[in-house]
Amino acid sequence: MAWVRRHLLFLAAVLVLAYMLVPNVVVAVFSFNDPVGRYNYTWRAFSLDAWANPCGAAGICQSLGLSLRVGLVASLTATVLGTMVAFALGRHRFRGRAGTNLLIFMPMATPEVVMGSSLLTLFLMMGLPAGTLAITIAHIMFCISFVVVAVKARVATLDPRLEEAAADLGATPLQTFLRVTFPLAFPGILAGALLAFSLSFDDYIITNFTASPSSVTFPMYVWGAAQRGAPVQVNVIGTLMFLVALLVVVAGQALAARRERSRAG
Amino acid sequence: MAEHGAGDLRLTGLTKRFGDFTAVHPLDLTIPRGSFFALLGPSGCGKTTTLRMVAGLEEPSGGTIHLGDTDVTGTRAHRRNVNTVFQSYALFPHMTVLDNVMFGLRRKGDKQAEAKAREALELVQLGQAGGRRPGQLSGGMQQRVALARALVNRPDVLLLDEPLGALDLKLRRQMQIELKRIQQEVGLTFVHVTHDQEEAMTMADHIAVMNAGRIEQLADPATLYEHPASTFVANFLGQSNLLRARVEGGARDGLVRANTEGQELLLAADSVPEGLTDLWVGVRPEKLTLGEAGGRNRLGGRVVDASFTGVATQYVVRTPWGADLVVVQQNDGSARATPGEDVTLSWEPGREFVLDAAQDDHAGLDEVAVDG
Numbered sequence: 001m002a003w004v005r006r007h008l009l010f011l012a013a014v015l016v017l018a019y020m021l022v023p024n025v026v027v028a029v030f031s032f033n034d035p036v037g038r039y040n041y042t043w044r045a046f047s048l049d050a051w052a053n054p055c056g057a058a059g060i061c062q063s064l065g066l067s068l069r070v071g072l073v074a075s076l077t078a079t080v081l082g083t084m085v086a087f088a089l090g091r092h093r094f095r096g097r098a099g100t101n102l103l104i105f106m107p108m109a110t111p112e113v114v115m116g117s118s119l120l121t122l123f124l125m126m127g128l129p130a131g132t133l134a135i136t137i138a139h140i141m142f143c144i145s146f147v148v149v150a151v152k153a154r155v156a157t158l159d160p161r162l163e164e165a166a167a168d169l170g171a172t173p174l175q176t177f178l179r180v181t182f183p184l185a186f187p188g189i190l191a192g193a194l195l196a197f198s199l200s201f202d203d204y205i206i207t208n209f210t211a212s213p214s215s216v217t218f219p220m221y222v223w224g225a226a227q228r229g230a231p232v233q234v235n236v237i238g239t240l241m242f243l244v245a246l247l248v249v250v251a252g253q254a255l256a257a258r259r260e261r262s263r264a265g
Numbered sequence: 266m267a268e269h270g271a272g273d274l275r276l277t278g279l280t281k282r283f284g285d286f287t288a289v290h291p292l293d294l295t296i297p298r299g300s301f302f303a304l305l306g307p308s309g310c311g312k313t314t315t316l317r318m319v320a321g322l323e324e325p326s327g328g329t330i331h332l333g334d335t336d337v338t339g340t341r342a343h344r345r346n347v348n349t350v351f352q353s354y355a356l357f358p359h360m361t362v363l364d365n366v367m368f369g370l371r372r373k374g375d376k377q378a379e380a381k382a383r384e385a386l387e388l389v390q391l392g393q394a395g396g397r398r399p400g401q402l403s404g405g406m407q408q409r410v411a412l413a414r415a416l417v418n419r420p421d422v423l424l425l426d427e428p429l430g431a432l433d434l435k436l437r438r439q440m441q442i443e444l445k446r447i448q449q450e451v452g453l454t455f456v457h458v459t460h461d462q463e464e465a466m467t468m469a470d471h472i473a474v475m476n477a478g479r480i481e482q483l484a485d486p487a488t489l490y491e492h493p494a495s496t497f498v499a500n501f502l503g504q505s506n507l508l509r510a511r512v513e514g515g516a517r518d519g520l521v522r523a524n525t526e527g528q529e530l531l532l533a534a535d536s537v538p539e540g541l542t543d544l545w546v547g548v549r550p551e552k553l554t555l556g557e558a559g560g561r562n563r564l565g566g567r568v569v570d571a572s573f574t575g576v577a578t579q580y581v582v583r584t585p586w587g588a589d590l591v592v593v594q595q596n597d598g599s600a601r602a603t604p605g606e607d608v609t610l611s612w613e614p615g616r617e618f619v620l621d622a623a624q625d626d627h628a629g630l631d632e633v634a635v636d637g
Contacts, residue, residue: 159353159355161351161353161355162355162357162358164322164342164349164351164355165349165351165355165356165357166357166368167321167322167341167342167343168320168321168322168342168343168347168348168349168415169343169348169368169369169372169414169415169418170343170344170369170372170373170418171343171368171372172343172372173343175372176343179368180357183359184358184359
């Protein structure tokens with residue numbers, strides 16, 4: 001009994017983690033399955049076929065490529081624009097600042113279905129054809145909000161005296177930005193960019209409204225495939241994505257830990 | 266950019282307004298080249314704003330700033346050969362100590378930046394800390410890095426914005442001596458902003474006492490203390506006993522006869538301004554003597570409080586008309602008075618200072634209490 005009491009917290013933590021990670025484990029395990037028929041829902045036999053040929057299913061790698069391209073362009077553009085907005089909101093008092101704050105928050109609060117259908121209407125009215133460009137524009141739009149939130153939090157912690165000190169020591173405004181402001185804001189900007197990329201890569205609903213039959217992103221591919229029977233390759237790519245995300249997180253943690261050690265040492 | 270050692274720093278009619286609030290009233294001030302100058306005053310008196318205008322971090326609403334013969338009023342901060350040691354140090358947390366110190370030299374493209382920076386770190390006794398980050402250093406060490414980072418550029422004027430405010434008392438004393446030594450060693454003009462009167466007195470050659478955006482008095486520390494020009498200065502710098510008095514008759518033998526609450530006082534004639542009849546007579550606590558040995562001026566009273574500090578005893582003596590006078594008696598081995606005892610206080614004419622009675626005798630008192 002005493003043992004249970006001592007380890008209760010640990011047990012609870014393990015249960016919660018298991019609850020969160022079981023879906024990932026299932027995806028990973030079934031990437032090694034060798035299913036009969038079109039559905040990969042029951043375990044039959046161990047196989048490396050899908051891992052040996054991840055692009056084996058028709059169209060899967062084209063959709064993955066499109067998602068990566070859209071994600072890259074959308075997150076980079078949103079990061080540049082969002083960072084500028086975040087600095088403006090965090091550093092300056094101007095007319096319409098409160099309104100801007102609210103408008104920036106709107107895309108995060110609006111249901112995706114509403115936003116997707118509105119965008120479709122807008123694009124149709126403007127004569128912009130559905131497709132890759134429309135998807136990218138839509139993604140940039142909602143990614144900006146998240147970048148602004150991430151960068152603004154960082155900007156708020158920056159001491160404006162540091163920039164004054166740089167100017168005082170003879171740095172031009174550009175040098176001050178490059179050598180002091182940007183390096184200090186970088187963790188926030190990077191976090192915003194990564195968040196934007198994963199949101200763009202992941203998005204289904206808005207993408208679906210703005211896509212054309214020739215611009216199928218990875219989430220759309222998976223969704224479509226799940227209706228007709230999902231190839232094992234979906235699990236392979238899903239597992240790879242999970243591993244990449246894990247790698248990024250672990251690398252980030254290790255980097256932070258090393259910096260912490262060098263600071264303490 | 267002004268040539269190094271350009272000369273005196275001259276402020277002419279320098280003004281700063283924030284909306285309706287005037288932080289600095291038109292200010293005229295000449296700070297001689299190579300001097301250690303202090304701007305002393307309570308928080309909110311405009312001293313930091315003045316400093317920031319000199320640094321170029323705040324735009325004046327009016328007036329001019331000259332460095333030697335060069336008008337730098339419109340020159341932006343990064344083009345002024347003026348460097349600041351910030352109150353919060355403002356060290357760049359993402360750079361090593363050495364990179365911090367080299368920052369200014371690098372901006373000028375100095376080829377010997379590293380050698381000079383190491384030399385500056387030696388000067389502040391941090392030669393070993395160059396590779397560390399500011400976050401790994403104690404407050405006192407960070408303060409010295411900030412000093413080295415500013416000094417290494419050999420500015421025409423070095424501005425210090427309450428640089429010792431965050432340090433504990435012992436470290437502060439140590440840094441005061443160190444700052445003074447460094448200033449004498451490098452011979453730059455130092456302008457030091459502080460609310461700590463003791464700090465200003467210890468270090469500066471000249472002190473401008475500021476209050477509510479104006480300079481109350483500009484003098485050397487001894488003059489400020491012995492002959493304050495206003496009740497504010499008298500109360501802000503050290504303690505003062507202010508007695509309301511009225512002149513009776515003209516000067517004779519260099520003395521003026523005055524009357525306070527029916528008691529006759531003799532005042533040195535040269536300290537009483539011509540034509541002034543209603544006065545504050547100020548006597549510093551250590552100039553008063555318990556007993557009649559102190560001089561010809563005598564006041565009676567009863568001891569209401571005595572606190573022994575080791576080197577001295579501080580008494581509060583209440584006069585028959587209810588005024589509390591502070592007396593500090595050196596611990597010279599003589600007998601100490603106890604609360605409740607009736608005593609006589611005495612001082613020799615000439616040890617007092619005299620101010621116009623139209624001034625508020627409480628000016629500067631609240632600020633002392635707030636700022637410690």
